[in-house]
Amino acid sequence: MAVNVPQRRAGRSWRRWVLLGGMAWFALSQAMRLVQAVTLWPWLIEVQVRPGPAYLAVTGLIWALAGGVGMVGVWQRQRWGLRLCEVTLVAWSAWNWLDRLWVSSSPTALWNWPFALGFNLVLLLVLFLITHAERTIGGRGKDEQ
Numbered sequence: 001m002a003v004n005v006p007q008r009r010a011g012r013s014w015r016r017w018v019l020l021g022g023m024a025w026f027a028l029s030q031a032m033r034l035v036q037a038v039t040l041w042p043w044l045i046e047v048q049v050r051p052g053p054a055y056l057a058v059t060g061l062i063w064a065l066a067g068g069v070g071m072v073g074v075w076q077r078q079r080w081g082l083r084l085c086e087v088t089l090v091a092w093s094a095w096n097w098l099d100r101l102w103v104s105s106s107p108t109a110l111w112n113w114p115f116a117l118g119f120n121l122v123l124l125l126v127l128f129l130i131t132h133a134e135r136t137i138g139g140r141g142k143d144e145q
Contacts, residue, residue: 019127063092069084
């Protein structure tokens, strides 16, 4: 008589934890963008922020949802989770630079562009190294390695 013993799921690898932490930070920072845009709406209109509080709120909502869904996918070990994190962060990086270069009317938006570009590229490199390792090595914890 065979007994079906449920197998213990291996813990998450340190790479997956780094990715989860990064996506949590990303989603929370974008949610804060939304909350701040809504909270400070009258003041943003008064100081004539361009393109305006609606733009800040909508983009904050979009990126917070994308980051949150990607984080949940990675947490639940869904196949699409890693890909969604990659797509979200690459799309956000492209949007961020388009926003800095053509949408923002602030002269301070480009003061630190070499550092911002370098930091952005390093973070994308780390993202792709982590997701590549998770796909090839797998998300096994130390119990399975």
